[in-house]
Amino acid sequence: MKKIFIVLLLLLTHANSASARSIISGISTNEINIDTSFNGTDILLFGAKGDAGNIVVAVRGPKKNFLVTKKQKLLGIWYNGKRIKFKESFSYYSLFSTFNDDKVTNQLLSELELGTNNLKFMASDNNFSEDQKNEFQLQLINKLEKDNLYSSGANKIEFLDETLFKVMLHFPKNIARGVYTVEIYLINENDLVSFQSIPIYVNQIGVSATISDQSRQQPLLYGLLSVIMALIIGWLANYLFVRFVAK
């Protein structure tokens, strides 16, 4: 924490001298390493703004394809009805801003896809009406919010003084691996005053990474090993029980 504070101070003096940039920020780490003890993590974002305007911080995770299915009822039995596939949607999305509420409508925000209501989801086929697509899209967002993968927080940006701010970015335990981008915007009315983008790399490391790699690179060996491990441990349990417990 002390280290971060020093960095912050340095940053502050730097920001004051370099008034050419109206916003400057940094994060406490560029890497999230998932090992066997991973259970979610936080990254501190800090910065200073030199001009008037609202700050918006957006974090986007690697894109995935999502399938949303609606349950329907026939003769009292529930079955899978309509389904829409959303292509290349963010698996993680988190937004912070100095706006007073999440529902601010602004053309710029919509163009920059800032805010869950401004995210553009692409259905893989066009057999659905706009209403249907919106209904399914809303459900997808709700689910991702429930899983802590999507979030938005107005007023969650904390100011230490007039120029210096910090935000705590939370990455839950169920995040996907890949490259995340942290985008920091300074928006005055409808103008984008300043923009900065910082990548965060989410990697699997250690034993966990080795296992995950091997399962894809050597599936034959991996499958054989899984079965052999099960057989040996099954045999061992039997042997130990006969020997030490009872027949």
Place this chain on the structure above:
Amino acid sequence: MQIYLPIAEIPVNILLILALGLATGFLAGMFGIGGGFLATPFLMFIGVSPAVAVATSSNQIVAASASGLLAHLRKGSVDIKMGLFLMIGGFIGSTLGVSIFRLLQKSGQIDLVVGINYVIFLGSISILMLIDSVKTTLANKYNLSLEARKKEQSTWFKSFLLSLDKLPYKIYFPKSEITISTLVPIILSVGIGILVALMGIGGGFLMIPAMIYILRMPSSVVVGTSLFQIIFIASNTTFLQAISNHTVDIVLAFLMVVSSSIGAQIGTRVGYKIDANKMRIFLSLLLLAVCSKMFLNLFTTPESLYVIEILK
């Protein structure tokens, strides 16, 4: 105590997984069922994706069955000859079933098919087994002659069994002391194999009653023989899943394998102490409970009307 699972990509509580393994292993050793019907939904409940849950459960079933089988082999209560015939059919059936599974998965109705299958097969088997075992218990208690009981057995089932006896390629199974056409165990296990692949389970709960009522094997060898063939089917499934879908999580499997091997040892020992008929009542009640849950699931309004999946 948490551990991050490399394939499932979520952390889980170690103690919770160990307890689950112990419970499923116990059922495997005691009743000769793999316990997949218990483990798979539970893993899904704690956030493991269905694909990983099914594949990893089958890996765990290998260990539980191996552990249980060795205990039964020591007691000499395994009909290996019969087990081999059942294994052949099981391989054919589960391979066929996997293709049907893929077809249904594409159409999006696999959940419904699995649900209905569970209700029909679990329901009818558990009710039949319960009625039969309760009758036996009553007969024993009030000293009714077995002859009188036999008369109660429905005539259509009797004639069905008689027609089975007319099939060719008869062979003698010394361990079970029965003579039956080899077609019967093979066709039976092909059918069960298909259902096993469709329902994502080891299939012990279908095999056990079939052995008792259709093959008419003595209760003493049924559990061991069931475990014998489950090992092969579950190994095959684990292997296929690892190769084609990369969905076996070896860390999750390891935790479950260790605890279920121990559970199977305890289950076998408890199983020997309990009278066969009482055991059948327990098993049928257990299956009936699972079946009722499945039945309700089909008809009750789901908590969320929308299902969201991440596609690979």
